[in-house]
Amino acid sequence: MTRLRAKGILLGFWAVLIAAPHTSFAQTCTTTISAGASIATAVANVASGGTVCLNAGAYPSFSATVTKSSMTIVQPAAGVSQSQVTISSVDVITSQNLKFQNMTIGSTTIGTGSAPAVHIHFTGIKFTGAVCINSPTNVNQDTLIDSSTFAGLNPGCTEGRVGVNGRNANHSVSSGIVISNNVFGPGGCSDGIQIVGDGQGVQILNNEFVGIKQGSCTAHSDPIQFYGARGTIITGNYFHGNSTGIMSGDCNGSDSVVTDNVFVTDGEYPDQIVMSGSNAGTYNHNTFGNGARMRFGAINCTLSTNVTLTNNNVSGGLWLSEGQTTSGFTITNNRGVGGSNAITGTPTYVGGSSPATWAGWQLANGSVGKNAGNDGKDIGTLYYGSGSPAAPAAPVNLRILP
Numbered sequence: 001m002t003r004l005r006a007k008g009i010l011l012g013f014w015a016v017l018i019a020a021p022h023t024s025f026a027q028t029c030t031t032t033i034s035a036g037a038s039i040a041t042a043v044a045n046v047a048s049g050g051t052v053c054l055n056a057g058a059y060p061s062f063s064a065t066v067t068k069s070s071m072t073i074v075q076p077a078a079g080v081s082q083s084q085v086t087i088s089s090v091d092v093i094t095s096q097n098l099k100f101q102n103m104t105i106g107s108t109t110i111g112t113g114s115a116p117a118v119h120i121h122f123t124g125i126k127f128t129g130a131v132c133i134n135s136p137t138n139v140n141q142d143t144l145i146d147s148s149t150f151a152g153l154n155p156g157c158t159e160g161r162v163g164v165n166g167r168n169a170n171h172s173v174s175s176g177i178v179i180s181n182n183v184f185g186p187g188g189c190s191d192g193i194q195i196v197g198d199g200q201g202v203q204i205l206n207n208e209f210v211g212i213k214q215g216s217c218t219a220h221s222d223p224i225q226f227y228g229a230r231g232t233i234i235t236g237n238y239f240h241g242n243s244t245g246i247m248s249g250d251c252n253g254s255d256s257v258v259t260d261n262v263f264v265t266d267g268e269y270p271d272q273i274v275m276s277g278s279n280a281g282t283y284n285h286n287t288f289g290n291g292a293r294m295r296f297g298a299i300n301c302t303l304s305t306n307v308t309l310t311n312n313n314v315s316g317g318l319w320l321s322e323g324q325t326t327s328g329f330t331i332t333n334n335r336g337v338g339g340s341n342a343i344t345g346t347p348t349y350v351g352g353s354s355p356a357t358w359a360g361w362q363l364a365n366g367s368v369g370k371n372a373g374n375d376g377k378d379i380g381t382l383y384y385g386s387g388s389p390a391a392p393a394a395p396v397n398l399r400i401l402p
Contacts, residue, residue: 027073029053039074039087040064043098046072053077054103056084061091068097071119075101082126089129092117104128107156113167116141123147130156130190133177135199136167140176147180152187158227159220160194166228167197174201174231184223186211186241191222195229195253202229206236206385208358213268214243222246226253233257236383238358240264244272245292249299251277259284260383262361265292270316280304285373287361287380288314290354294337297321309334311373313347313363313380333374343369343379358385 030050033042035057042052043062049070055077066072076085085103092098092110099121107129111117114136121144122131130153133143150161157163162179177199184192184207192209195202209223223239226232226248234256239245245263246253258281263272265288272292275281276299288294293316296304303322307329314336320326331339335347345368351360362384363370369379 027051027075029077032077035059040066043068043072043074048072048097051075054080054085056080057086059085059087061089062087063089063091063093064095065093066095066098068095071097071099071121073099073101074103076103082124092120094118095120099123100125108132109157110134110143111136111141113165118142120144121146125149127153127161129153130158130160131162132157133162133164134167135164135171135175135177135197136169138169138171138173140173143175143177145179145182148182150182150184150188150192153190154188155190155219158191158194158196159225160191161188162193164193164195164199164202164229165197166195166199168228169198171198171200171230174203175199177201178203178205179207180205182207184209184212188212189215189217189219189221191220191225191247193223194220194225194227195232196227198228198230199232201231201233203233204235204237205233206383207238208385209237209239209245210241212242220247226250226256228252229254229256231255231257234261235259236385237261238385239272241266243269244274246273246275248275248277249301251301253277253281254279256281257284258282258286260286260381262287262289262358262381262384263292264289264361265316267291271295271319274299275307276301276304278302278305280307282308283310283312284308285311285377285380285382286313288312288316288336289361291316293317293319295319295321297324309337309339311375311377311379312337313343313369333372333379335369335379341374343372345369347380360384 032053034055039062048068051073087105089106090108094115097119102124104126108131111134119142123146125148153161214221222244224246270293273294309331312334318337333341335343348364348367350362363378
């Protein structure tokens, strides 16, 4: 790929309860082992649904297939912190029903090139190596990477800190891979997430991508990179201080659904979404700040087709490159990209003209674009991380019953 330098009574009241993602690590220990012991042996011996607790210290690599009938947990013992338990690497091969939580882990592999691991969860992990997820068959494999950190990492099995490989299988169902509530960056010479081999239906939800810069890196360093992804769902993410956002210049990111994200350029490269090829996706309720823009064209392959742009707030506008036109596009109720019911003017935000926080990108009362979407909601994102999303519109035609 040519490198592009570039993510109670409801009668008079309307209340919204916002619950931040929460992860509980409190589990009763079934068995407890100490530093240097084999975690794989302990997990194999514990009853399904049990909990293996680890005392503080370093543990050898876990490399085993262990099949349990219900979720079996590996976690620190009581009073032991994430940083006090380290596992040099984890390869679950084709295990089933395992969950690792609240510890520090090096490189990690889930599944093989020919068979998946099923019901594998990693939660609250400080990853010091890349994660490789294999999705080689047409099943919902229930893989979860949640509430974890990926700072300063180099590539693993792909160019991503999390690499998803569909192994070019004929997928007709979602893979069941969810990557949520994580922080990717800062630092490192790798993509945040790279999907290759026709990975199907990966969900990238509520993550923060920060400080992923191309700089002098030879490997791609994009927050999200597609080299064979279909039906990816990218929702509720915060991209800031990166070189790019979502990079798919090779006709390898079809049918993506991109909603409720905030993309903020630091000025190095304005194009925070770069897409080419057919079925180039649906983009709804995204905010592009500080001059960030969207680009569609025949970048390294063919022109984009079947693009839907609705309710986006795009400060840097739309770049149609390589002769791209909007013929066949659906464009409505956006700011900065034309189309029908276009919104003009400069919005104001609760966090000022250039908000420094995720929550700051909510439109202020009275702003351009307030309640101007084709759904009656604000244009741009409706999700602000730990901040408070805009409340839904009050109900109309309310009938009060006796």
